[in-house]
Amino acid sequence: MPDHKRAAGTRLGRRNDPDRRDRIIDACIEVVSRAGVAGTSHRKVAAQAAVPLGAMTYYFDGMDDLLREAFTRFATTISDRFERRMAAAPDADAAREAVIAIILEDVFGDDRELVLSHELYTLAARDRSYRSITADWMARSRAALERHFDPETARMLDALIEGLTIHRALDSQPRDPREVEIAVTRILTRGGEAR
Amino acid sequence: MPDHKRAAGTRLGRRNDPDRRDRIIDACIEVVSRAGVAGTSHRKVAAQAAVPLGAMTYYFDGMDDLLREAFTRFATTISDRFERRMAAAPDADAAREAVIAIILEDVFGDDRELVLSHELYTLAARDRSYRSITADWMARSRAALERHFDPETARMLDALIEGLTIHRALDSQPRDPREVEIAVTRILTRGGEAR
DNA sequence: AATGTGTGTGCACGCTCGTACACATAGAGG
DNA sequence: CCTCTATGTGTACGAGCGTGCACACACATT
Known part of the structure; x- marks a missing residue:
């Protein structure tokens, strides 16, 4: 055994x-x-x-087994860092700035993490059994954001972070960092959406 | 020859x-x-x-060459459809609804396209030479959105579409479609971001 | 009909791969 | 010190891979 x-x-x-x-x-x-x-x-x-x-x-028990463990560890590592950063923010405004910083740093930071994230997403898109890894990751991100924002906003913000990170990474020309700030601020601004 | x-x-x-x-x-x-x-x-x-x-x-000239052509065709196909849908919207409000519909349909629609998108992103994340495909795709999406929205908003909206699509696809539990509507509306609402 | 030329094919080589399985070996129990 | 057992390893096999190259073959030209 x-x-x-x-x-x-x-x-x-x-x-x-x-x-x-x-x-x-x-x-x-x-x-x-x-x-x-x-x-x-x-x-x-x-x-x-x-x-x-x-x-x-x-x-x-084969590559799948190994990959599952590897990506679980990877997701946990990233998730831990995100959680720590969010926990360090004393109030909602600091959290807003932390989110902006995360987006900007993750883009210009390590290519390694970008690549690994995409590899994981690709596996998850194809194979249900990897989806629990991404689901857990997302759940933890949202929970971390919910320290400062309501659950609905947390989910929208989490999605925005994803999209901004990806697009800025895959874009060929650099963009004004202020755009990130504006987008985050808009998502955090509860407007006339009650209709 | x-x-x-x-x-x-x-x-x-x-x-x-x-x-x-x-x-x-x-x-x-x-x-x-x-x-x-x-x-x-x-x-x-x-x-x-x-x-x-x-x-x-x-x-x-090898798999890379073939993959590059294949993904170029794929991106063009998706891009065409997006462009057509945006062109069909008579005004900004119709465009807003079209965007919401696209996000919701792309998620519950074909798994095939989701998988292919991620495969492409993964290649682009690793290899610069695939990045022109994604960059062109993004440029076309933005141009289509700019029929109805200002360039800055178009970029933010494009990123939001990406993030919402991915997260809703990789999420394990279904979410209220109204969240998409609210998120899109918030991004389209120009608020007190001039500082 | 014979010839020439460029298009497209079949095949086999050398390589990398995952896996199975016989075997080595360290330490526990006698 | 011997034996037994569970842990861990070396190796060889068969499958699948990309690529290079000799060659087949359709058609234009003569």
């Missing part, structure tokens, strides 16, 4: 480094970010993690 | 069906929508298009 499938607490005969499995997951994220899901293979991940090829099938 | 590389007008010795190349491109879109870019190969596309394997390298 493989170690990772045994109930926690029964530690028996464990020898090598116990976080080899973790290393494989991290290596997988790294390989995906460089080569894409299309270019990711057991062999490349094994090489990146410096583990033998046989360890791949030993620890995971 | 391959037919497709020859200057238009010089038709010499063309024999078989002249739109074989077109069929391959369509077949590529089809295969990508079913198997993803990751699972697309010359052989699968050839089988789908019912052309011999050798035709792949004959008509295209």
